Amino acid sequence: MHHNEPLNDRNVSEQSPYFYVDIEAYPTTNWDKFKQVVKRTFNGELFVGLWVVMREMIKFDIHTVQYPKEKLPIGPRYRAVHKLLRLWESGYERCIGCGLCEKICISDCIRMETKIDENSRKEVTEYSINLGRCIFCGYCAEVCPELAIVHGQRYENGSEQRAHFVIKDDMLTPLDWLTSGQQEEFPGFGAITPNESVTKTPLAY
């Protein structure tokens, strides 16, 4: 009796590698049970099992990832510890201090302090995220109008304390990384392509 899975059709057919396992009816009489035992004893199934594991041992096709030494690549949309990015053309911080990330944060773990600097531009003096409370939902990166805060790839954020913070200096791309082209763009919706077509913003004049 096969039931159809409406959303997950595994396409069982004669051409596909998937097939339904043929399960015999359970024996009912003693004589049938005896025949089944004899059949199973002498058809060598036990040796098939022995051969399979021995084959895998000889092939030595090890699938272990030795984690601290080797790491698996993670997807570009992975939401790990946040990064604050800089503008490619001027090297200035992208963050305009609008405070949307602080507002939208559902676990209330972002805290920022801003002031108006001497150029009448809003400057972010403090920016910290409590990683002990952050649930890495990605709302801050999604709401940011400037692609200033994005999620990075650094997922090893173990700590000795429940509340441990990343501050602005930890997250902001260092200037020498920017000049050597190490700042990676967020490749999601609305991302810019870092090349010569990026023009200077009016702020740089």
Next chain:
Amino acid sequence: MDMAFIIETIVKIVVILLVFSALAGLGTYFERKVLAFMQRRLGPMHVGPFGLLQVAADGVKLFTKEDIIPQNVVKPIFKIAPVITAATAFMAAAAIPFWPEFSVFGYKVHPIVADVNIGILYVLGVMAIGLYGPLLGGMASANKFSLISAARSAAVFISYEVISGLSLLAPLMMVGSLSLIDINNYQAGGIGNWIVWSQPVAFILFWIAAFAETGRTPFHLIANDHEIIDGFGTEYSGMRWGLFFIGEYANMFFISFVIAIIFLGGFGDGSIAGAFQLLLKVSFFFFFFLWTRAAWPDVRPDQLMWLCWKVLMPLAVVNVVITGLVMMF
């Protein structure tokens, strides 16, 4: 009984104890490695080169762990049970010839602690006493899983003593001696003289019984992790649990020696080549214990009893009768 004999015997006992305690530790290493390779894993890798010092790390852990005696256990029995398992395993080794005779500086060494003329009977008997380790440990633990394990171990061990005894009867009738050295010398003529050719059924039956008596995987229901936690070992910690472990692994080595000596020619004519062949045979049987653990599922307790009493025991009896008829005519 002169002094030299006593000193020599004590030296042999110490050597066997040290070598097989170390081998039991290394056995766990090989088991983890072999199982890992068969499952496309790496096994222990971080302690020492290729994880070799994992054995030492485990030893340090076992020796320094707190020895917990739970509140409701029967304390004297709970404490003595692991010692019974380890002690009987090593006592059984007294009648096993591990190596042919050799001479060191002109002094002839017999690498067997006691060449008694009932060797195999002694080995099987002492191994049978090993039953009391799991049985008493499980019953004294005040733990329902341990109790189930104790009941199972009593049933399995006693049942499979029948198989191992009856299956050995036929080869012993042919040899006419219970001494393992006599059995070995009976097959000294080379590979054609091995008892396995004349007694294949007895060989298979004894091999199956060896799995049951060491509690290895197809018959691992005495301490089956997924149903009864660690069985009789559930309440044990530290070195008391380690003694159960050493006993189990030493038993695997000793039963491998017994199978190799009785059925596969042992050390043959006593040459160096024969001695190394014996080690190879023992290594194969030990490896097979690990191999089956990676490949085969466990059977249920009722299936195990069914296999013992309705299949293996009749086969063993028929084998004995046929051997007797052939020897008579």
